[in-house]
Amino acid sequence: MDLEYTVADHVGLIRLNRPEMRNAFTFAMLDDWRAALRSAIDDDNVRALVLAGAGGSFCSGVELAELQTIADTPLAHKYMLTRRVHPIARLVEELDKPLIAAVGGVAVGAGMDMALMCDMRFVSPRARFSEGYIKVGLVPGDGGAHYLPRIVGEAKALELLMTGDMVDGEEALRIGLATKLFPEETLLDETLAFARRLAAMPPAHIQLIKSAVRRGRDTSLATSLDLISSHMGIAMATADHYEAMAAFTERRSGKYIGA
Incomplete structure (x- = not known):
């Protein structure tokens, strides 16, 4: 092919x-x-x-x-x-x-x-x-x-x-x-x-970061900050955030599921 x-x-x-x-x-x-x-x-x-x-x-x-x-x-x-x-x-x-x-x-x-x-x-x-x-x-x-x-x-x-x-x-x-x-x-x-x-990183968070960078290149700082505040709210509500925090505290690798 x-x-x-x-x-x-x-x-x-x-x-x-x-x-x-x-x-x-x-x-x-x-x-x-x-x-x-x-x-x-x-x-x-x-x-x-x-x-x-x-x-x-x-x-x-x-x-x-x-x-x-x-x-x-x-x-x-x-x-x-x-x-x-x-x-x-x-x-x-x-x-x-x-x-x-x-x-x-x-x-x-x-x-x-x-x-x-x-x-x-x-x-x-x-x-x-x-x-x-x-x-x-x-x-x-x-x-x-x-x-x-x-x-x-x-x-x-x-x-x-x-x-x-x-x-x-x-x-x-x-x-x-x-x-x-x-x-x-x-x-x-x-x-x-x-x-x-x-x-191997939390997939939802990788997607949110890429979205913030892509949108931010053509918008004002105020708009970028507003967007990232929404993204942060989403990120902090995910199971992957809680897993990442637990892994950091316990000094182990995280196991992320994309949620």
């Missing part, structure tokens, strides 16, 4: 599996991608999600042959994005569980945009990020102009968007584009291990 979705230890893994094409995605893969995200959203057994590519690449964007099937009109190109590609971003926005990208190689164009949608990006030194749209006379089509300034700041984002320059794994870590750097051979294992660590 060109896209695989598996679940183990409360962690879902979406793996792009076209290594011979540097995991460029087809429209059929986008359908499977949407189905995997919807499954992860609806499945309480899934508490964290990892996005990775097979064969040393992350994703080189949309398969060019797919673009050639689109009628050469402005409206057709717009609908290709809004109806086929952008639903991934909208589902990621709906996802209330941690989503981590494991980027061990090329992530360019829409492939980089897909990595930017994730909450964190773990990389190897071989990672290669580029918003290369400008080099082929295009503009960032899958959210890059939205996500990148929020991650690296507006000035750096404009530099990367306007030049299409390549950023390797170490530079990505330095500028805040990446969260952690691991050797290529252990990247996926380390990413899955971290996802399992998050999955």
Whole structure:
């Protein structure tokens, strides 16, 4: 299969599996991608999600042959994005569980945009990020102009968007584009291990934290504080809160049920 979705230890893994094409995605893969995200959203057994590519690449964007099937009109190109590609971003926005990208190689164009949608990006030194749209006379089509300034700041984002320059794994870590750097051979294992660590936390509280951060980026302090006060009321009423307090007092690991 060109896209695989598996679940183990409360962690879902979406793996792009076209290594011979540097995991460029087809429209059929986008359908499977949407189905995997919807499954992860609806499945309480899934508490964290990892996005990775097979064969040393992350994703080189949309398969060019797919673009050639689109009628050469402005409206057709717009609908290709809004109806086929952008639903991934909208589902990621709906996802209330941690989503981590494991980027061990090329992530360019829409492939980089897909990595930017994730909450964190773990990389190897071989990672290669580029918003290369400008080099082929295009503009960032899958959210890059939205996500990148929020991650690296507006000035750096404009530099990367306007030049299409390549950023390797170490530079990505330095500028805040990446969260952690691991050797290529252990990247996926380390990413899955971290996802399992998050999955072992009280799941409702992880979801509340993610909600507060996501909502807070586009709201006032007053609105953010009002939201977190409601979240705190919910958190303190859960069985997991009482279990966490008991575990802390008794100096043992908590066992969380998501309630």
